[in-house]
Amino acid sequence: MRIPQKGIRLPILQITDIFQMIIASLAIGSLYALLGIGLNVVYSVTRLVNIAHGDWLMLGAYLTYSLFSFYQISPIISLAVVGLVTGSIGGLLYKSLFSRIVHRAKSLAEVEVNSYLIFFGLLLVVENLVTLRFSSLTRGYSWGANPITYFGVSILVNRLFTAIFSAVIIAALVVVMRATWLGKAIRFAMDDRDAAKLMGVNVERIFALCCTIGFAIAGMAGNLVGMIYEVSPTMGLSYTLIAFTVIVLAGTGNFGGTLLAGLSLGFAETFGVYFTTPALRVIIAYSILIIVVVLRRRGS
Amino acid sequence: MSHRKLIQFILLSIPLLFLATSPLYFSSYIVSFLLILCFYVALTQGWNMFSGYSGYTSIGYVAFYGIGMYTSGILLGFLPYPITILCGGLVSGLVAMALGPAILRVKGIYYLIVTFTLSEAMKNALIFWEDVSGGSFGRIIPSQDSLLVYYLIVAVAFVSIIVAYAIKNSKFGLGLFLINDDELAAEAMGVNTKKYKLIGFLVSCVFAGVIGGIMAGRFGYMDPRMIFDTAISFQVVIMALLGGTRQVLGPIVGTVLLVTLSEFVFGGQFVNQFVIILGVLIILLVIFMPMGVIEFVKSLRTKRFKFKVG
Numbered sequence: 001m002r003i004p005q006k007g008i009r010l011p012i013l014q015i016t017d018i019f020q021m022i023i024a025s026l027a028i029g030s031l032y033a034l035l036g037i038g039l040n041v042v043y044s045v046t047r048l049v050n051i052a053h054g055d056w057l058m059l060g061a062y063l064t065y066s067l068f069s070f071y072q073i074s075p076i077i078s079l080a081v082v083g084l085v086t087g088s089i090g091g092l093l094y095k096s097l098f099s100r101i102v103h104r105a106k107s108l109a110e111v112e113v114n115s116y117l118i119f120f121g122l123l124l125v126v127e128n129l130v131t132l133r134f135s136s137l138t139r140g141y142s143w144g145a146n147p148i149t150y151f152g153v154s155i156l157v158n159r160l161f162t163a164i165f166s167a168v169i170i171a172a173l174v175v176v177m178r179a180t181w182l183g184k185a186i187r188f189a190m191d192d193r194d195a196a197k198l199m200g201v202n203v204e205r206i207f208a209l210c211c212t213i214g215f216a217i218a219g220m221a222g223n224l225v226g227m228i229y230e231v232s233p234t235m236g237l238s239y240t241l242i243a244f245t246v247i248v249l250a251g252t253g254n255f256g257g258t259l260l261a262g263l264s265l266g267f268a269e270t271f272g273v274y275f276t277t278p279a280l281r282v283i284i285a286y287s288i289l290i291i292v293v294v295l296r297r298r299g300s
Numbered sequence: 301m302s303h304r305k306l307i308q309f310i311l312l313s314i315p316l317l318f319l320a321t322s323p324l325y326f327s328s329y330i331v332s333f334l335l336i337l338c339f340y341v342a343l344t345q346g347w348n349m350f351s352g353y354s355g356y357t358s359i360g361y362v363a364f365y366g367i368g369m370y371t372s373g374i375l376l377g378f379l380p381y382p383i384t385i386l387c388g389g390l391v392s393g394l395v396a397m398a399l400g401p402a403i404l405r406v407k408g409i410y411y412l413i414v415t416f417t418l419s420e421a422m423k424n425a426l427i428f429w430e431d432v433s434g435g436s437f438g439r440i441i442p443s444q445d446s447l448l449v450y451y452l453i454v455a456v457a458f459v460s461i462i463v464a465y466a467i468k469n470s471k472f473g474l475g476l477f478l479i480n481d482d483e484l485a486a487e488a489m490g491v492n493t494k495k496y497k498l499i500g501f502l503v504s505c506v507f508a509g510v511i512g513g514i515m516a517g518r519f520g521y522m523d524p525r526m527i528f529d530t531a532i533s534f535q536v537v538i539m540a541l542l543g544g545t546r547q548v549l550g551p552i553v554g555t556v557l558l559v560t561l562s563e564f565v566f567g568g569q570f571v572n573q574f575v576i577i578l579g580v581l582i583i584l585l586v587i588f589m590p591m592g593v594i595e596f597v598k599s600l601r602t603k604r605f606k607f608k609v610g
Contacts, residue, residue, distance in 0.1 A: 049409045100587060112409055113357070117541070117586045120359075120534070124579030128572035237530070241420070244413050279428050286421035293410050294402045 019153045021270050027159035029266020030166035031224060033259045035239060036246025037170055038217035044253035045190045045210040047108050048098055049116035052123035053243050054236030056086050056215050060222025061231040062130055068141045075143045075223055082223045083216040090215025094208045131233040138232040158227040174255050190253055245289040319454045323447055335450045337559050338457040344539045344551040345460040346507030349467050350500035352545030355480035356411050360419030362533040364505040368392045368512030373441040373522045381444050385513035392509020396502050404497045423528035433524050443520030452514045460507055465548045476500055538582050544592020553593055
């Protein structure tokens, strides 16, 4: 079966279509921003390359799914549960595995290499444990799939909720980073961990905290993703790549910029798909990633 | 020195003799196991001769294997098998030549992400491009004599070992090792890092293309999801790290250990339990023996020696 090739459809573009697409881009873009910020918290502060980021998301989605379908717990309530569970996984993993890597390494490059290999191992373990438990079939749960319409532009409740929740989380993180002592300590540890240690910052605790926050955000993003898209054990990697695209666009450690980067990726994807075909969605995202990484030339 | 060369020659020729004559007295099951073994030895050695030596860890090596396989598979209808294999290597090399200068500018995790994205993008592009991939049914291609495929894979495995050995013991290999240790210092010492990286990348990708070209004749059928399988890229990395990336022997040891484990414990399938063991293995490996099995065994020996002296 061939997918019919569609040309550019500009003539039939109406004003409500444009608004509709802008709303859709904002909803999906804020989800991408949430993904990116979770990864950014972990990577920019601890330098651990979390290539299993999408798998914590997948874990969160499956947790919500099982709570919803076996115990009828609403995804809104399980949002907190999921955040707690994946967050504590993050903290425990840092204490048990990554703490060793961070202390043993002679340079940040060594931390990066060793940590991505470990995350890679974790990715394989998590993905296959979930497959063994839930089989590799795609699943999903439906919550808030009813549209609200204002002025001829409609949005699904779950997407609206996703956008608001992402905005709140990102705003909270930015405020904590800019306005509190904790944020100051985190930024100091991000800039120079040895100097921070000498100045009396408990770097170890800050790293563990950042892992906890990052993993918790990933898990909660999984909860939100499960409302909108289908859930499968192998879904993780594509979300990891999106998260990396976002932080490469935004720059590491730039939490406010992450929102902008996520939104622009959302816009690029929505409009790109509109003018070509939906089958190209993944290819558009990957091409943006490759072009951005190669052009930014950030080195290591 | 010639004495040492002779030993190396004998060490290399015994397994070669064994592999060459094994179809005569082993069942076809053992032969196909040996084929998979040699396939992974060749692929891992090909990966290691650039990514392992220079530290530019690629987790999308399967992209170039896939290019070789598709080129060879498409040409198999109208060209003889050996020529399609060479075409596979050639096209893979040309693509590497075109992409190399761009993607070798980035390093560390960015290189990792770019290579992985590249292989995923190729997979998705082929799924989308149904004239070539044949849509969800895949593309049927004329399959070749399985014994011929076996001998070609054995040959390419040995060629890859010899090339890896030659690279390691040359000025070029020394340059790659230096790039791994400190790229800035390498440049300051007069190593033309850009040229070294591009050549290394090219050689490595041509190997992947040739191996893909040979394997095209084995299945008689191609599907993007089967060929651009991330599990192959991941396994190659794990095998090389398991053995140790700084020796020629490393990838061989790693491959033999993992392929044997996979074959005799799990029946050669990527079953979930096997992949979980792989994952745990890689975590333990990084924490307890980051230099690989061979260096670990060596360090055990020196420790015991020290203990005796002290």
